Amino acid sequence: MTHYFNSLAETMSADELKSHQNRRFLELLRWVLSRNDYYRNRFSALGLTQPDDFGTLEHLSELPTLCKEDFRQTYPLGMCCVDKEEIREMHMSSGSTGSPVVMPYHETDIDQWAECMARCYVMAGTVPGNPVQITPSFGLFNGGFGMYHGARKAGLFVIPTGSGNTERQVRLAKDFDTKILCGVVSYAIRILEVMRAMEIELPHLKIGIFGAESFSEGMRKRIESELGIESFDIYGMTETGGVGTLGMDCPCHAGIHVWEDHYLVEVLDPATGKPVPDGQQGEIVVTSLTRLALPVIRFRTGDLSKIVSREKCDCGRTHLRIAPIVGRTDDMLIVKGVNFFPKQVEHALLEIPGVLPHYQIVIEEIDGVRDVRINVEADETVTGYMVEKHLKERLGFSPKGDVFKPGELPRQEGKAQRVFYTTREQ
Numbered sequence: 274m275t276h277y278f279n280s281l282a283e284t285m286s287a288d289e290l291k292s293h294q295n296r297r298f299l300e301l302l303r304w305v306l307s308r309n310d311y312y313r314n315r316f317s318a319l320g321l322t323q324p325d326d327f328g329t330l331e332h333l334s335e336l337p338t339l340c341k342e343d344f345r346q347t348y349p350l351g352m353c354c355v356d357k358e359e360i361r362e363m364h365m366s367s368g369s370t371g372s373p374v375v376m377p378y379h380e381t382d383i384d385q386w387a388e389c390m391a392r393c394y395v396m397a398g399t400v401p402g403n404p405v406q407i408t409p410s411f412g413l414f415n416g417g418f419g420m421y422h423g424a425r426k427a428g429l430f431v432i433p434t435g436s437g438n439t440e441r442q443v444r445l446a447k448d449f450d451t452k453i454l455c456g457v458v459s460y461a462i463r464i465l466e467v468m469r470a471m472e473i474e475l476p477h478l479k480i481g482i483f484g485a486e487s488f489s490e491g492m493r494k495r496i497e498s499e500l501g502i503e504s505f506d507i508y509g510m511t512e513t514g515g516v517g518t519l520g521m522d523c524p525c526h527a528g529i530h531v532w533e534d535h536y537l538v539e540v541l542d543p544a545t546g547k548p549v550p551d552g553q554q555g556e557i558v559v560t561s562l563t564r565l566a567l568p569v570i571r572f573r574t575g576d577l578s579k580i581v582s583r584e585k586c587d588c589g590r591t592h593l594r595i596a597p598i599v600g601r602t603d604d605m606l607i608v609k610g611v612n613f614f615p616k617q618v619e620h621a622l623l624e625i626p627g628v629l630p631h632y633q634i635v636i637e638e639i640d641g642v643r644d645v646r647i648n649v650e651a652d653e654t655v656t657g658y659m660v661e662k663h664l665k666e667r668l669g670f671s672p673k674g675d676v677f678k679p680g681e682l683p684r685q686e687g688k689a690q691r692v693f694y695t696t697r698e699q
């Protein structure tokens with residue numbers, strides 16, 4: 274039997290959704306134009322001053338897009354639409370360059386976040402009282418608190434371990450019968466490894482909710498069979514209000530449901546900025562319809578995906594589904610004229626029997642020419658030649674493959690770094 278956190282919202286008809294979105298969209302434009310100079314200046318530069326003239330979804334594609342750079346230029350609160358006294362929380366993500374991206378929350382925004390996240394928990398099959406272990410850090414990064422706010426709303430028993438100390442994580446999961454594990458998939462692999470070393474089993478663990486890093490279908494299958502769980506791919510980022518705001522896949526695992534009563538999704542050609550037809554890959558662009566402190570209008574996420582279906586899902590939810598994120602526009606690697614994403618390498622590697630889910634993609638630049646080396650852990654049946662041959666078949670070019678013994682590659686407590694760059698001259 275399907276459970277919903279908010280059945281009215283999650284199963285509303287396409288017509289109801291559309292009229293709800295139209296109404297919210299106009300309210301959103303009136304809100305930002307009355308509250309914020311940055312938005313007002315951008316819009317008035319294009320002659321858009323009266324929201325009632327262009328505040329319908331038909332006009333959406335005429336509005337300017339936002340990108341990470343807009344957040345950086347307006348650091349700290351230049352895009353905020355509420356008074357500072359009305360801010361109740363903030364989260365932040367730091368890029369490698371420039372100022373960080375800041376997301377302020379009004380009281381109602383925290384509630385909106387909790388609602389979206391609670392829908393995700395219930396969609397994964399939780400019921401009130403279930404122990405949930407939250408392994409992202411409780412700090413400026415949005416992961417820990419988002420999972421916390423949602424778990425409170427969904428009535429779960431929160432075990433807020435935060436990140437690190439994997440042996441303690443395993444012991445607490447055992448002692449308190451953790452049913453749901455939240456975090457990044459690479460940390461779940463680390464937990465699995467430590468469980469085996471400690472000879473501890475977690476029979477109560479049934480659900481894994483993983484976000485913040487994209488993982489391949491091969492990785493999903495491995496982690497599900499080895500941990501004995503069902504895993505879910507949760508979506509959301511600082512700019513949209515944090516983890517879970519955009520949605521998650523349901524037990525049908527036929528795409529990520531985007532909470533369309535809260536967010537509008539467009540898929541655009543990253544080069545031209547023009548919409549692409551459903552089913553075609555492009556950049557996910559998001560408009561948040563219900564946030565007060567810092568709503569985004571046409572935010573370019575950099576994430577590449579496609580719309581899988583707008584039809585009602587077998588789970589009964591009507592909200593559209595997008596494919597798992599294949600990668601970010603800025604994660605795409607180009608070597609010897611071939612474009613690929615780290616996730617494709619992962620998927621190909623895990624198809625080789627005996628290969629373990631620990632690997633590195635090393636981009637070596639030798640005298641200005643790029644080459645790829647894949648370091649991967651595997652049992653003794655796997656050779657470097659086997660890895661090279663399989664990757665050539667799957668990716669269309671020949672990276673060098675080096676096989677390491679189990680445990681030889683470095684481990685990380687949080688999101689794993691997979692891609693490394695080296696430069697040398699000969």
Ligand SMILES: [Zn+2]
Binds near residue numbers: 523525530588589
């Ligand atoms: Zn569904």
